[in-house]
Structures are given as structure tokens and as C-alpha cells.
Amino acid sequence: MDNDRKAPGVGRRTLLAAPAAAALVAAPAVGLLAGGEPASAQSGGSGGFDWQSPRFALAVLPDTQYLFDEDSSNPAPLEATFRYLKQERAEANIAFMTHLGDVTEHGSDHEIGLADQAFRLIDGKVPYSVLAGNHDIRGGDDQRGDSAYLRAFGPRRFANVPSFGGASPDGYNSYHVIAAGGREWLVLALDWRVSDAGLAWAQGVIDAHPRTPVVLTTHDLAFAEENGQAHLSGNGQRLWDRLVRRNDQVFLTLNGHYWPPGRTTLTNDAGRDVHVHITNYQDRYYGGAAMIRLYHFDLVRGVIDVETFSPWFLARDPAKRSPLEAETIELTGPVDRFTVDIDFAARFQGFAPVTPPAPRPAAAVVSRTTVAYWRFDRSGLNGAVSAGAPVPAGAVARDLTGNGNDLTLQRLHTSAPEVVTWSDEHHPGQPAHASLRFDGGKSPDRGAILRAGPDAPINSMKFLTGYTIEVFVKLPDPFEGDHAWMGILNWEGRNGDAGKTTGWSPLEPTCSLNISPERFLQFVVYPQEQDADPTSWSHALPVGRWTHLAVVNDSRRTTVYVDGSKIARNPTQPSTGICTMGRPFVVGANSFDLGYGQGFYGWIGDIRVSSKALRPAQFLTPYE
Incomplete structure (x- = not known):
């Protein structure tokens, strides 16, 4: 510093005149090299610097x-x-x-x-x-x-x-x-x-x-x-x-x-x-x-x-x-x-706007191991309407694998039409640029579900060689009201009827993905081969932004991922298959004793079920 710090701009010493100007020496403009790597990344002695991180x-x-x-x-x-x-x-x-x-x-x-x-x-x-x-x-x-x-x-x-x-x-x-x-x-x-x-x-x-x-x-x-x-x-x-x-x-x-x-x-x-x-x-x-x-x-x-x-x-x-x-x-x-x-x-939007990825067709994310794939744009939902408009009862979310696992929308009890609306909101990495906005709550008159037909193959699949269940969700901000234990998806069927003896209640379903009062993600499964109910718990899910959830089972144990990151509380006990009982697969709520008391609160986007354990790089939104 050159002067008293309370008086900026005045030099402490007299500044003297200078000699002649120096010549310009300029390097070539820095741009992108072939292959998309900036020239500025090509420095000798990089010391392990990772320019892509x-x-x-x-x-x-x-x-x-x-x-x-x-x-x-x-x-x-x-x-x-x-x-x-x-x-x-x-x-x-x-x-x-x-x-x-x-x-x-x-x-x-x-x-x-x-x-x-x-x-x-x-x-x-x-x-x-x-x-x-x-x-x-x-x-x-x-x-x-x-x-x-x-x-x-x-x-x-x-x-x-x-x-x-x-x-x-x-x-x-x-x-x-x-x-x-x-x-x-x-x-x-x-x-x-x-x-x-x-x-x-x-x-x-x-x-x-x-x-x-x-x-x-x-x-x-x-x-x-x-x-x-x-x-x-x-x-x-x-x-x-x-x-x-x-x-x-x-x-x-x-x-x-x-x-x-x-x-x-x-x-x-x-x-x-x-x-x-x-x-x-x-x-x-x-x-x-x-x-x-x-x-x-x-x-x-x-x-x-x-x-x-x-x-x-x-x-x-x-x-x-x-x-x-x-x-x-x-x-x-x-x-x-x-x-x-x-x-x-x-x-940086004003000078370097981010171009969002284009929607990906169903064919780009469906493989021979994809059991079912649902999306809520006009290619996947009969009854898709304008943003914010109610989706009519009876609207069908088609299974885009062609395997016949179509889901039909029904409102719970006397819920108003506005309990489920169509939305163009979506996760940035989601293949379809659409979702459903559920406005469920504790009241039985606040909820809606998407339910597979009685003969849908997914109702009875056991997944003995492994499975991956993926879904995009977004919780509202502010997260208002009591939505404890709201369900994202489940297979109906009382575990007690299947002879399972280890669970919290014999009346809960054989497999469900839920959110706790603390917004922790809970995945509870009653395996086909074991009398057990291994349960995974995540950290608190964020509000106001999209999250990709993935449940991966390799026929031995289950691992849950949130945004491509493995959560901490994944049980190590054996878990082989899902004890499905021929009853419907359901999105938008969690059943108890074969009934539904409350609906999901938030947005649900694309859902995919695969009959093998996928790596994060193979998820709907790939993670390295």
C-alpha cells in the first residue's frame, strides 16, 4: 500500500516520468483444439491438474x-x-x-x-x-x-x-x-x-x-x-x-x-x-x-x-x-x-446460455433388459394436456418397452381433479421433458395413483437375477404440510400373506420406495428368497430441485443411489429378488393392507425398471 489506507488513490511517493513504450508480444488466440480440448489445457508440467473436473x-x-x-x-x-x-x-x-x-x-x-x-x-x-x-x-x-x-x-x-x-x-x-x-x-x-x-x-x-x-x-x-x-x-x-x-x-x-x-x-x-x-x-x-x-x-x-x-x-x-x-x-x-x-x-446466462439437452426418444433408453419404461410426455401419456391442467382419470401411461405394463391414472377416493396435473418441468438429464405434479396429502381425499393392469407382467416378476429401479422426483419448496411416509412407488401385496415374519407390519407391501418425515428416502423390500426386510435409508432429500433415484440389486444385496452417489445406509444382508404376489405395481402412493391413505406430494418424472443391476454410467442420466 502506498498511502494512508483511509485516503485511497494518492501515492505516498512522487511518481516519476517513464521512458519509451515497449513492443507488443502476443501469443495466438486460445481456442478449442480438435477433440474439444482447450489449447490452454495443453501446458507442460501440468502437475496432475484436471481441467475437466x-x-x-x-x-x-x-x-x-x-x-x-x-x-x-x-x-x-x-x-x-x-x-x-x-x-x-x-x-x-x-x-x-x-x-x-x-x-x-x-x-x-x-x-x-x-x-x-x-x-x-x-x-x-x-x-x-x-x-x-x-x-x-x-x-x-x-x-x-x-x-x-x-x-x-x-x-x-x-x-x-x-x-x-x-x-x-x-x-x-x-x-x-x-x-x-x-x-x-x-x-x-x-x-x-x-x-x-x-x-x-x-x-x-x-x-x-x-x-x-x-x-x-x-x-x-x-x-x-x-x-x-x-x-x-x-x-x-x-x-x-x-x-x-x-x-x-x-x-x-x-x-x-x-x-x-x-x-x-x-x-x-x-x-x-x-x-x-x-x-x-x-x-x-x-x-x-x-x-x-x-x-x-x-x-x-x-x-x-x-x-x-x-x-x-x-x-x-x-x-x-x-x-x-x-x-x-x-x-x-x-x-x-x-x-x-x-x-x-x-x-453466465446472458452471454453463455446453457443449451439444455434435447429429449431422448424411448428407443435410446430401452434395452433388452428393460422390463418397463414410463414417461409423461405426449409420446408416453394418453391424456397429456397443457402445463398445470389436471390429467383426466383413466389416462394411460404406456409402457414404452411394449411389454404391456401400462399404468392407468385413478384418483384416490373423492380427490379433486387438481390432485394430479401435467407439467413440463423435468430433471436436466431426464430423457422426457415432462412430469406429473402430485398434490397428495394425509387426507384420503388428496391423492392419485398410476396402477398397472391386473394382467401386467411386472406384477409377478421376481427379479431373481437382479434389478434396477430408477425414478426422477422433485419435492416442492417450500415443503408444506405433513407428508410423512408418502410413497413414490410400490408393489401391492401384504408381506404377511407371503409368509414373511420380520417386518414392521405384516400389512405393509412387499416392496416400496417412500419418504420419511425427515425427507429421508426409504427403500424396503421383502426378498423372494429370504425371510427378511432389508431397508435402505438415504440422507434428507433436497427440496426445490430434481433428484435422480436408483435402487440396484445384484441378486445378493441392494444399493440405493441418489444423483449417482451411493448412500451410506445400504444393508449388507442378503436380498435376492422381490416377493411380488401378482398384485399391481403402483406409482404415486404406498399401499397398506391393500389400500391407499395418502398420495405423493411433488413431481415424478421418467421411471424405468430393468432386470439387471446397472452401473451408474448406465442410468437414465449417466454418472461416471
Whole structure:
């Protein structure tokens, strides 16, 4: 930092005039290689980085200037950080590192030379960007011309780096396109004082990558109050007005220069969030000790988890750490360790809309081992109507295998027509883009079922060699009312009539898939071969989003999967077949003593029953 932290934008030292401009050195534009792999994924010394994983990290390194301060210089902390990044690249799946400027204190040949040597530790090992802070150069904006910084960290350093996209003609602004999370991301590294020409160049870079999300890095953009609330600085306001707010692709900005660290969320011209973060620890013990932040992107959970720590102190023998070293190993305050919630698909919708997969025909998901397959679009449901309209009693969900296991809709008791309606909602990976919305409840007058005919083959199948039952469900948000033990599907038939003696009640059906009061999934089966009732229990199912459920039995035991993930509470006791008794297979409720007291509450999509144990990669929505 260059001045009192309460007065952003005023330099502590007089900024001097600069020599002539540097020449442009630019790498070819980064695109997709044949086979769909980004060129930026083709980096030497990748260290085991997996560019296709939906979880990856961006390392952020702020002001290291006090480590490079003439005869007080000590590169050791930065070297420890670089060793950490190399060693942990595969484990943490670190895609890239970005330095936020003020690499050195005075920008002298001596200081820059020491920094140059330190950065060579990760050259070719971890891709990175670096930009000039005001301590690295001697005044002016990015048109200042030659400098020791530019000679060491200008575009020539990155000319052979696959992620490097190019630099502005002056050499002080650059960009990288990195491959991570199965897509490309653009890191824009801007000089601490970008000229109008530099801003025009930056706009051109963004325009040339119209579908790529952008992380903007610079030295001076925002400062924070003691409570961590961030505000744009004078220079930051200019960058915001001239570049950030008008480009929806910029979703995250990172800067150093000021302390304390902080953050805020601003709204751009498209009405979407831009996360503005300040990272700087030069005021901490040992000038921050080359402390880094790891921004852990998790595209599955829709979050960025942020942690801040010093690899140099972390590597020390705990018994030999000084009190200040122990205190500074990791920072855990709300501006140093936090989570940013981002629905990435929604945030990037304006410039990179996700094209949903097209419906798949029944023939694409039916094989010789498919016993029955039902779907509720117009290809599978007689009586499919407009979204939100009741499905008439007597509507038939055809078994699209041709095996004759058609299901007929009937309302329970005196339930109103609205108890089951047609919907175009569906799981993203579901073959059919349709579902049924059930509005069942504890009252016997709130429910509907889809019931197989009395002669349907599925009613009597024993599945002695194994089976897989799949169904897509979605629970409403909010999940209102008492829906304890509502059933998704079952085979009718009292287990006691089959001679089973182990269950909770001899009146419950021989096989059912239900939801407990805690929204735990329950699969209970009375096997054909054993006098037993092995029961699987999941965690609480989420509300407000679609879930794929799969029950897999290999003729020895049963395993339940939720969204392709094996649940914890799968019993290991033997379970061979299903003790079906010739009574109907039913969707939308759970029978008890051959009757139905309540219906399902939520959406049900495609259902498939197979006569073999399928692997997750073979599910209706495949999982690797």
C-alpha cells in the first residue's frame, strides 16, 4: 500500500516520468483444439491438474513488496508459496495463479531481479499472471514505456505459455485464457493505471471472447472499512464505469493495494452480481509472508470457497513456530475465509446460455433388459394436456418397452381433479421433458395413483437375477404440510400373506420406495428368497430441485443411489429378488393392507425398471 489506507488513490511517493513504450508480444488466440480440448489445457508440467473436473482453484497472491525491499529483501516466503503451489497443484486442482501487483517495494533492478528468480520456480509448472502495482514502476499510466518490471514480467516471459492470450501494445496489460471446470475462463490482468488506450484494448479482448466469463485483476480498484465493507476507489470507479459494469462477462474482480481486506457485491448494467474483493496482507507479520488465497470453485455446489494462509509458516515445524508465525498461519475472519454463492449457469446466462439437452426418444433408453419404461410426455401419456391442467382419470401411461405394463391414472377416493396435473418441468438429464405434479396429502381425499393392469407382467416378476429401479422426483419448496411416509412407488401385496415374519407390519407391501418425515428416502423390500426386510435409508432429500433415484440389486444385496452417489445406509444382508404376489405395481402412493391413505406430494418424472443391476454410467442420466 502506498498511502494512508483511509485516503485511497494518492501515492505516498512522487511518481516519476517513464521512458519509451515497449513492443507488443502476443501469443495466438486460445481456442478449442480438435477433440474439444482447450489449447490452454495443453501446458507442460501440468502437475496432475484436471481441467475437466467441476472443482478447481484459483490462487491469488497480493502485494509481496516488503519481501523485495533492497538490502532487506527475503524471497524465502514467496519461494515457499511457489513450492506449495507446485506440490499441491494436483491435490487442490489449482488451475492458475494471479499476482495483484506491487511485486517489489521500489521496482529497482536489484529487487526485480530477485523477484524474477523467485517466479522462475513456477515457470512451466503453474500458469500465472502478474501485473504492475505503483511500487513496481516509476509513475505514469500504462504508456510509461520501458521499466525493469516490464523487462522481467512483460509479455515476452509468457510468449510460450499455452494460457497466454496476448498483451496490450505497451506490454503492461495482458490476458490469459485458462481451461478449468470443463470450460474456458479469461483472466484479465490490468496495470495499476490503465490508459484510455489500455481500456480500449481490454474491451477488445472481452469482445473477442464473447462467451467467456472474466476475472478482472488489477492493483487498485476498491478499498475497505475496518468491518470489511468495500467501496470503489477513485481509479476503481473509473474502471467500473468504463469497463466492468458494461461487460456482463466480468463476474469477479480482485485487487490489492489497500488494507484491510474486504469485499462487496455490485450490480452491473445487466442486473447481475459482480463480486469485488480486496486481498492484501502486507500489514501483517513478515509483510504478509507471501500469504495466498485459494478461490475454490465448485461448479456442482454453485459456490466459491475462499481460504487464506501462509505456506511458509505452514511448512514450519509446529514446535518451532514463533507466536506471531503461529498466529499468521491461517486467517479465518469473515473477510479471509468465506463462501460466495453463485449459480454459475444463471450468472453466465446472458452471454453463455446453457443449451439444455434435447429429449431422448424411448428407443435410446430401452434395452433388452428393460422390463418397463414410463414417461409423461405426449409420446408416453394418453391424456397429456397443457402445463398445470389436471390429467383426466383413466389416462394411460404406456409402457414404452411394449411389454404391456401400462399404468392407468385413478384418483384416490373423492380427490379433486387438481390432485394430479401435467407439467413440463423435468430433471436436466431426464430423457422426457415432462412430469406429473402430485398434490397428495394425509387426507384420503388428496391423492392419485398410476396402477398397472391386473394382467401386467411386472406384477409377478421376481427379479431373481437382479434389478434396477430408477425414478426422477422433485419435492416442492417450500415443503408444506405433513407428508410423512408418502410413497413414490410400490408393489401391492401384504408381506404377511407371503409368509414373511420380520417386518414392521405384516400389512405393509412387499416392496416400496417412500419418504420419511425427515425427507429421508426409504427403500424396503421383502426378498423372494429370504425371510427378511432389508431397508435402505438415504440422507434428507433436497427440496426445490430434481433428484435422480436408483435402487440396484445384484441378486445378493441392494444399493440405493441418489444423483449417482451411493448412500451410506445400504444393508449388507442378503436380498435376492422381490416377493411380488401378482398384485399391481403402483406409482404415486404406498399401499397398506391393500389400500391407499395418502398420495405423493411433488413431481415424478421418467421411471424405468430393468432386470439387471446397472452401473451408474448406465442410468437414465449417466454418472461416471
